Amino acid sequence: MSEARKTDLYELTMAMAYIHEGMTAPxxxxxxxxxxPPERGFLVAAGLEPALDYLSDFxxxxxxxxxxxxxxxxxTRELVPLLGMSFDGEVRxxxxxxxxxxxxxxxxxxxxxxxxxxVETYLLNLLSHQTAVAxxxxxxxxxxGGRPVMDFAMRRTHGLEAGNAAAxxxxxxxxxxxxxxxxxxxxxxxxxxxxAHSYIEAFHSEESAFHAFARAHPERxxxxxxxxxxxxxxxxxxxxxxxxxGLGADSAIRLDSGDLADQAVRARRIxxxxxxxxxxxxxxxxxxxxxxxxxxxxxxxxxxxxxxTRVGVSADAPYxxxxxxMVAYDGRPVMKLSSAKTTAPGQKQIFRSHxxxxxxxxxxxxxxxxxxPLMRPVMRNGQRVTDxxxxxxxxxxxxxxxxxxxxxxxxxxxxxxxxxxFSDQLKALTSQVRRRIASEILAPERV
Amino acid sequence: MSEARKTDLYELTMAMAYIHEGMTAPxxxxxxxxxxPPERGFLVAAGLEPALDYLSDFxxxxxxxxxxxxxxxxxTRELVPLLGMSFDGEVRxxxxxxxxxxxxxxxxxxxxxxxxxxVETYLLNLLSHQTAVAxxxxxxxxxxGGRPVMDFAMRRTHGLEAGNAAAxxxxxxxxxxxxxxxxxxxxxxxxxxxxAHSYIEAFHSEESAFHAFARAHPERxxxxxxxxxxxxxxxxxxxxxxxxxGLGADSAIRLDSGDLADQAVRARRIxxxxxxxxxxxxxxxxxxxxxxxxxxxxxxxxxxxxxxTRVGVSADAPYxxxxxxMVAYDGRPVMKLSSAKTTAPGQKQIFRSHxxxxxxxxxxxxxxxxxxPLMRPVMRNGQRVTDxxxxxxxxxxxxxxxxxxxxxxxxxxxxxxxxxxFSDQLKALTSQVRRRIASEILAPERV
Numbered sequence: 001m002s003e004a005r006k007t008d009l010y011e012l013t014m015a016m017a018y019i020h021e022g023m024t025a026p027x028x029x030x031x032x033x034x035x036x037p038p039e040r041g042f043l044v045a046a047g048l049e050p051a052l053d054y055l056s057d058f059x060x061x062x063x064x065x066x067x068x069x070x071x072x073x074x075x076t077r078e079l080v081p082l083l084g085m086s087f088d089g090e091v092r093x094x095x096x097x098x099x100x101x102x103x104x105x106x107x108x109x110x111x112x113x114x115x116x117x118x119v120e121t122y123l124l125n126l127l128s129h130q131t132a133v134a135x136x137x138x139x140x141x142x143x144x145g146g147r148p149v150m151d152f153a154m155r156r157t158h159g160l161e162a163g164n165a166a167a168x169x170x171x172x173x174x175x176x177x178x179x180x181x182x183x184x185x186x187x188x189x190x191x192x193x194x195x196a197h198s199y200i201e202a203f204h205s206e207e208s209a210f211h212a213f214a215r216a217h218p219e220r221x222x223x224x225x226x227x228x229x230x231x232x233x234x235x236x237x238x239x240x241x242x243x244x245x246g247l248g249a250d251s252a253i254r255l256d257s258g259d260l261a262d263q264a265v266r267a268r269r270i271x272x273x274x275x276x277x278x279x280x281x282x283x284x285x286x287x288x289x290x291x292x293x294x295x296x297x298x299x300x301x302x303x304x305x306x307x308x309t310r311v312g313v314s315a316d317a318p319y320x321x322x323x324x325x326m327v328a329y330d331g332r333p334v335m336k337l338s339s340a341k342t343t344a345p346g347q348k349q350i351f352r353s354h355x356x357x358x359x360x361x362x363x364x365x366x367x368x369x370x371x372x373p374l375m376r377p378v379m380r381n382g383q384r385v386t387d388x389x390x391x392x393x394x395x396x397x398x399x400x401x402x403x404x405x406x407x408x409x410x411x412x413x414x415x416x417x418x419x420x421x422f423s424d425q426l427k428a429l430t431s432q433v434r435r436r437i438a439s440e441i442l443a444p445e446r447v
Numbered sequence: 448m449s450e451a452r453k454t455d456l457y458e459l460t461m462a463m464a465y466i467h468e469g470m471t472a473p474x475x476x477x478x479x480x481x482x483x484p485p486e487r488g489f490l491v492a493a494g495l496e497p498a499l500d501y502l503s504d505f506x507x508x509x510x511x512x513x514x515x516x517x518x519x520x521x522x523t524r525e526l527v528p529l530l531g532m533s534f535d536g537e538v539r540x541x542x543x544x545x546x547x548x549x550x551x552x553x554x555x556x557x558x559x560x561x562x563x564x565x566v567e568t569y570l571l572n573l574l575s576h577q578t579a580v581a582x583x584x585x586x587x588x589x590x591x592g593g594r595p596v597m598d599f600a601m602r603r604t605h606g607l608e609a610g611n612a613a614a615x616x617x618x619x620x621x622x623x624x625x626x627x628x629x630x631x632x633x634x635x636x637x638x639x640x641x642x643a644h645s646y647i648e649a650f651h652s653e654e655s656a657f658h659a660f661a662r663a664h665p666e667r668x669x670x671x672x673x674x675x676x677x678x679x680x681x682x683x684x685x686x687x688x689x690x691x692x693g694l695g696a697d698s699a700i701r702l703d704s705g706d707l708a709d710q711a712v713r714a715r716r717i718x719x720x721x722x723x724x725x726x727x728x729x730x731x732x733x734x735x736x737x738x739x740x741x742x743x744x745x746x747x748x749x750x751x752x753x754x755x756t757r758v759g760v761s762a763d764a765p766y767x768x769x770x771x772x773m774v775a776y777d778g779r780p781v782m783k784l785s786s787a788k789t790t791a792p793g794q795k796q797i798f799r800s801h802x803x804x805x806x807x808x809x810x811x812x813x814x815x816x817x818x819x820p821l822m823r824p825v826m827r828n829g830q831r832v833t834d835x836x837x838x839x840x841x842x843x844x845x846x847x848x849x850x851x852x853x854x855x856x857x858x859x860x861x862x863x864x865x866x867x868x869f870s871d872q873l874k875a876l877t878s879q880v881r882r883r884i885a886s887e888i889l890a891p892e893r894v
Contacts, residue, residue, distance in 0.1 A: 005629040006607050008599070010640030012628060013664060017642075020663035023649060067632035074666060113649060120643075124602040125610065133605075152455075155571040156766045158580075158605035159612065160453050163572065165605070181459060182452040185514035193457030195464075196567075198773035201781040202470060202560060204887065216467035217460060219521060228783055229884060309766045318765040319603045319756045326645035334648040336675055437676060440651065 004060045004085075005067055006122040012068055015114035019081045025330035026089070027113040028347050029120065030105045031127055032325075037317030041415025042356075042405055044138045044398060045098040045106050046169055047130030049388055051123055052379060058087040058119060087115055091379035092363075094350065096134075097172055097394035098374055099401040101418050103360060104350050105375065106131065113329060120324045128322040133166055136314040138173040138402065139289035140307050143412050145296050148176035148304045150192050152284055153312020154183075166312040172394050179306075187391070192306075194254070200228040210241040221250030223282055226267065227257050235267045239274040252280035252304070260285070261300040268301040280304060288315065293412040335433050344426055345433045350374040351423075356405055361423035451507045451532075452514055453569040459515055462561035466528045472777035473536070474560040475794050476567065477552045478574055479772075484764030488862025489803075489852055491585045491845060492545040492553050493616055494577030496835055498570055499826060505534040505566060534562055538826035539810075541797065543581075544619055544841035545821055546848040548865050550807060551797050552822060553578065560776060567771045575769040580613055583761040585620040585849065586736035587754050590859050592743050595623035595751045597639050599731055600759020601630075613759040619841050626753075634838070639753075641701070647675040657688040668697030670729055673714065674704050682714045686721040699727035699751070707732070708747040715748040727751060735762065740859040780880050791873055792880045797821040798870075803852055808870035 018024065033043060060082050069076040089111025094100060106127050109116050140149050151170040154163035160182065167183030177190035184191035195213060203209035210224050224241065226234030238253050253271070255263050260283045271279050283295065284306035292305050309315070325343045326334055333345035347363035351371040359371070367373055377385050408416040422430075465471065480490060507529050516523040536558025541547060553574050556563050587596050598617040601610035607629065614630030624637035631638035642660060650656035657671050671688065673681030685700050700718070702710050707730045718726050730742065731753035739752050756762070772790045773781055780792035794810035798818040806818075814820055824832050855863040869877075 005632060007628050008601055008626040008640050009628055009631070009638040010626065010642055013641050013660070014643060014646045017646070017660050017663035018649070021659045027645075027649065029645070067628065071628050071631045071638035117643075117645065121602045122607065125604060125607065128603050129605045154455055155568050156575050156769070157572060158576045158609035158760070158765075160569065160572065161606035161608040179455040179457065181454050181456055181514065181518050184456070184518045185452060191456045191518035193455050194460050195457055196461060196564075197783045198474075198476070198564065198771075198781075199461045199464070201773050201783060202465070202474065202776045212468045213460075213464050216464035313605070313760075313765040315765050318605075318760040318762050322603070324645075326648050329649045334645075336644045336648060 002059075002061055002064050003054050003057045003122075004064045004118070006054070007118055008121045009071055011118045011120055012072065014117050015082065018114045018117070024112045024114060026110050027116045027326055027330070028108055028110040028328040029116050029324050030327045030343075030348060031107045031109075031123060032103055032105045032323060033100075033131070034321045034323055035102050036417045037320065039316060039413070039415065040135060041409035041411060041417050042099045042101060042135070043131050043320070044134040044173060045094045045100050045131055046096050046134035046172060047127040048093050048096050048107065048378070050130070051107070051126045052091065052384055052388070054122055054126065055087040055091065055119060055379060055382065056384065058115075060085045085115055086382060087111060087119060088382040089116060089379070090377065090381075092375045093378045094374045095376065095378075095389075095394065095397060097396075097398035097401065099356060099398070099405060100374075101356075101358060101420050103344070104358065104420055105348050108327075108347055108375070110347070124322055124324050128320045129162070130165055130169055132314040132317060132320050133312065134169040134173055136289070136311050136317065137166075137170045137175065138398065139412060140292055140305070140311055141174040142402070142410055143289040143293035143296060144305050147296070147302070149174070149292075150304065150306040151175050151178040151180065151312070152306045152308035154180040156309040157312040163312065168391070170311075172391060173398050174395065194223040195225050197225065197228045197256075200225065206234055207237040207241060210238055214241060214245050214247065221252070222247055223252040223254050225254045225256060227255055227263070231255065231258065231263050232266055232270065235270045239271055239276055239279075242276060242279060243274060248276070249278040252282050254282040254284060256285040260302065261295055261298045264300045264302050282306060284308065286310065289412050333429060333433050335430070335437070344422065344430050346426065346429050348375070348426070350420070354404065356401075356409070356418050358418065358420035359423050360420050360426060362425050362429065365423055365425055449506075449508055449511050450501050450504045450569075451511045451565070453501070454565055455568045456518055458565045458567055459519065461564050462529065463526075465561045465564070471559045471561060473557050474563045474773055474777070475555055475557040475775040476563050476771050477774045477790075477795060478554045478556075478570060479550055479552045479770060480547075480578070481768045481770055482549050483864045484767065486763060486860070486862065487582055488856035488858060488864045489546045489548060489582070490578050490767070491581040491620060492541045492547050492578055493543050493581035493619060494574040495540050495543050495554065495825070497577070498554065498573045499538065499831055499835070501569055501573065502534040502538065502566060502826060502829065503831065505562075507532045532562055532565075533829060534558060534566060535829040536563060536826070537824065537828075539822045540825050541821045542823065542825075542836075542841065542844060544843075544845035544848065546803060546845070546852060547821075548803075548805060548867050550791075551805065551867055552795050555774075555794060555822070557794070571769055571771050575767045576609070577612055577616055579761040579764060579767050580759065581616040581620055583736070583758050583764065584613075584617045584622065585845065586859060587739055587752070587758055588621040589849070589857055590736040590740040590743060591752050594743070594749070596621070596739075597751065597753040598622050598625040598627065598759070599753045599755035601627040603756040604759040610759065615838070617758075618838060620845050621842065641670040642672050644672065644675045644703075647672065653681055654684040654688060657685055661688060661692050661694065668699070669694055670699040670701050672701045672703060674702055674710070678702065678705065678710050679713055679717065682717045686718055686723055686726075689723055689726060690721060695723070696725040699729050701729040701731060703732040707749065708742055708745045711747045711749050729753060731755065733757065736859050780876060782877070782880050782884070791869065791877050793873065793876050795822070795873070797867070801851065803848075803856070803865050805865065805867035806870050807867050807873060809872050809876065812870055812872055
């Protein structure tokens with residue numbers, strides 16, 4: 001499908017009005033999250049790479065004109081001024097895997113006003129969704145305290161596209177594998193998964209199901225799901241199969257329901273007394289960072305955590321309070337004033353000191369020597385500045401960034417997010433634009 | 448992309464074990480929701496049509512074998528037994544738009560065991576996600592009490608696919624339009640939307656922005672966004688533009704932030720005193736069924752509700768506790784016994800009496816004359832029984848079904864879902880299978 005149709009109708013009606021008025025000067029839009037959801041001490045910037053792919057491919061073709069005309073109820077010929085429009089602008093952004101906080105721009109787009117407007121909807125969609133899921137996934141990695149975390153979300157994400165995003169974002173923050181075959185194949189991620197309860201039920205006994213599985217998969221480390229009927233009995237069956245087949249250290253059992261901590265203790269005891277001290281215990285079933293954290297704190301002898309639904313849909317924060325706000329048009333800084341949702345004008349930069357102490361500044365400000373700017377040019381004239389980086393770059397960035405976070409931001413329950421400050425120059429510009437709006441725009445209409 | 452890759456790795460490892468063991472007899476899997484989320488008095492079955500499209504197209508080709516081999520870390524030749532496998536089974540389901548409750552099968556698949564297993568992941572994904580969003584959307588329609596509801600969710604759904612699903616599902620339960628251009632074009636839905644705050648900011652005054660919009664869109668009813676700087680002032684500007692251009696009854700103003708009830712009262716007063724009693728007020732901005740319900744109860748003079756993010760991601764219930772459970776294999780009813788997640792065995796039917804008083808029964812049971820069966824054959828030998836129905840069929844079905852729901856299930860806050868009963872025959876079969884498992888499967892392993 002054409003990328004150009006991934007938009008809301010109002011982007012189109014605005015673009016048409018801009019073209020009609022000859023308002024095609026460059027505009028800058030800033031995409032940021034106004035407030036972090038409760039129970040988030042930080043966000044992990046994500047979605048930039050698919051967003052740049054989208055912008056690279058954005059081009060309005062004849063088929064799009066027909067679709068637009070249909071949506072607007074206007075003849076196609078009236079849409080002709082849009083034909084051939086592509087994204088030829090500049091993008092500055094924080095790279096994927098960067099830790100970010102409220103009000104920090106994830107991305108700034110500068111392009112002729114109509115096209116900068118048309119790309120709003122899908123940029124917001126990609127960056128909001130993916131940053132939400134990456135942030136939730138990152139908390140699972142922190143909760144697991146070094147134990148491997150796996151993505152099992154595909155069956156309940158909001159479509160396949162979201163399932164593949166969950167797999168990629170899990171990997172970005174340090175997951176060890178995914179159950180999702182398409183994502184594993186497409187993204188080159190380790191694929192993991194073995195059997196369901198239904199598999200056990202299809203056989204006349206649990207142990208015969210395990211043996212059949214081992215016969216069919218002679219070359220793989222095997223994981224046996226032991227809680228279909230009775231977890232202790234299932235663990236003993238698995239232990240017998242593992243011993244009789246000499247599967248040893250490559251194998252694992254999986255617990256998927258009930259009191260996981262208690263069952264893991266009992267299963268560990270059964271495995272150990274069978275001499276299978278190197279057989280691992282995998283836990284799954286409704287896990288998220290809160291439950292993983294509790295299990296780890298309780299000392300549950302669980303070696304691998306598989307997280308699914310709640311993480312893939314970011315269940316406690318399934319969306320972010322994100323905004324795509326115009327901050328400059330034709331060289332003039334602008335802002336929205338009404339109610340509580342005031343936004344700061346002008347193109348920006350984020351300066352980070354050690355410990356993620358951040359200042360949001362204007363783009364042209366100079367950094368002190370001990371701070372580093374987080375936003376960098378990623379697209380010029382509609383072309384990526386560099387080739388798409390491998391996922392490993394974002395993985396390494398996240399690992400380095402998260403280690404600098406203070407403990408209260410990393411906390412799973414009741415985390416305290418850092419609050420970036422605003423530079424003096426940005427504060428001065430904000431006051432100045434506010435005064436200008438009050439005098440030029442509000443005053444005459446109050447008459 | 449090939450439909451066959453939309454699966455979890457464990458579906459594949461199980462399918463291989465089944466083929467290896469010659470276990471290719473027909474199996475029946477039942478897809479249902481175990482418990483309704485809090486604050487849901489009913490669910491609206493949805494996702495069946497895309498699920499049938501998926502099953503129709505499911506076929507394992509040579510490229511899939513390579514992807515599977517890669518995911519499994521095995522040579523492609525070992526996957527050859529899967530080559531050419533397609534979905535050639537039977538599907539019985541409740542049609543889209545049907546009101547359903549806990550434990551009622553949305554769908555039952557009967558197919559050779561390996562293929563019935565391979566389709567689990569994506570069937571669960573489609574039906575869980577779409578039923579969740581349709582159910583949330585339906586509550587918005589109920590809350591709005593006859594006032595039009597619009598879908599504005601695209602910018603924060605989990606990807607474009609989820610955005611298009613939200614537009615379709617909103618329409619299914621009675622929404623009047625969508626902001627999503629691609630969904631409107633593809634599905635033939637009314638597209639709606641006009642301008643953002645950034646549009647106003649791009650001009651030197653709010654009123655000049657409104658005039659420019661009217662010049663560019665001479666043929667459309669226009670909606671003016673009035674809360675960029677000061678809502679009363681914006682409403683007065685809009686009133687002047689509407690009057691001076693004679694836009695009258697076709698037009699509207701939109702409120703998108705702040706105290707919507709208070710602003711709507713003030714805006715209505717301003718419009719009425721300008722003689723614009725037929726200009727509508729549209730409200731948007733963080734709306735969901737709870738907020739719409741409150742605004743309607745407060746008597747806010749809002750004519751149209753645009754709901755977005757919270758509805759498109761089903762924010763208070765972003766997933767359903769759904770399951771795809773084997774209920775029969777090779778003529779033998781089966782069930783999972785462990786912990787609290789017992790499932791009832793055998794192929795099923797749902798019998799509904801007036802007022803949505805339901806009984807879950809076995810497939811072969813006869814209905815009394817005053818009840819109707821909800822599940823119907825929709826696919827035989829991998830082919831749809833009828834052509835894909837138009838969306839209007841599901842729309843009419845939902846409208847008829849929801850009108851039969853008792854008020855306590857329709858309630859927005861603290862709804863009470865109906866609890867279907869189980870037929871005597873189903874209860875008897877459940878006890879019998881439970882006893883068989885206890886004697887055949889559990890007992891020997893307890894040794």
